[in-house]
Amino acid sequence: MARVDMTETENGGARDERSGSRFRSVLGRRLGDRGIWRRGILLAVCAVLLTLLMVLHSDIPNRIGNLGSLTETFLPWLGLLVPVLLVLAVLRRSATALIALLLPAVVWLNLFGGLVTDKSAGGGDLTVATHNVNADNPDPEGTARQIASSGADVVALEELKGEMVPVYERGLADTYAYHSVQGTVGLWSKYPMRDTREVDIRMGWTRAMRSTVATPQGAVAVYVAHLPSVRVKLNAGFTANQRDRSANALGEAIADDPNRRVILLGDLNGTMNDRSLNAVTSQLRSTQGASGDGFGFSWPASFPMARIDQIMVKGVEPVSSWTLAETESDHLPIAARISL
Secondary structure: OHHHHHHHHHHHHHHHHHHHHHHHHHHHHHHHOOHHHHOOHHHHHHHHHHHHHHHOHHHOOOOOOOHHHHHHHOHHHHHHHHHHHHHHHHHHOOHHHHHHOHHHHHHHHHHHHHHHOEOOOOOOOEEEEEEEOOOOOOOHHHHHHHHHOOOOOEEEEEOOOHHHHHHHHHHHOOOOOEEEEEOOEEEEEOOOEEEEEEOOOOOOOOOEEEEEEEEOOEEEEEEEEEOOOOEEEOOOEEEOHHHHHHHHHHHHHHHOOOOOOEEEEEEOOOOOOOHHHHHHHOOOEEHHHHHEEOOOOOEOOOOOOEOOEEEEEEOOEEEEEEEOOOOOOOOOOEEEEEEO
């Protein structure tokens, strides 16, 4: 028996040695193949250009069709080009391309890796939600019911069509004792509201408002805003001038607010990466970036590609952020839990 075991061991060792020899032989041929470094130069160049695009996105000019803001709106999606280039590099058997791909991969992880992980935590004092309900929503009653069942203490609605306002008021009345509608935006709250007024964002009609909500933990200034839509025109490209002017006006109003605790709810028609929203984003922090799980894309609802609906705060601490179930709107509602 001992002799048989010894033979089997020797045979196994011989097989391992032959396998190791074949591996070293293949590896040697690959490393000795000068083509492995010469092939895929174009792929390597594409990887470097992709890296530069992500690193220098803020330097892309907006003078031509607002290309800079367009790039920043969909910046996270550039990461999809990395696996595409990876597959091509493997097919080309190019070591040069594979090494170059480390650059965009590391940069993307540096920019967006923190959004991939779940940063939500327990606790918090106030749950807030915001939803662009869509002026042409075919089921406002159902949308109101869904929002009322969300568990939010404070809710902001945007794109309220005049004749639909009573529908939302009836649908939310049993849950929220206090509310105000200013133009096409509205705020509903379980807690008393005061100092409620419209906010001029230089549009000619009201699409922003502000109110002080008296929570059990103290007063909080709550803003609701619906910034103008961004348009893509064949003769002008990605146009956002009106949106940008309104963002600056909103930023000025928030900067002048006497309350040190501020919450902004609304459809900003731009992401946190969009430089044109700096007047707002430089003052406030995103609840999704601080306490969300994933990217939290909110638009379009059928296949979310960007988070243009925002919950942003100053002087309070976000503890969790999430998207709510789809309604009949083209936007997803979003919510956040905040510690006061």
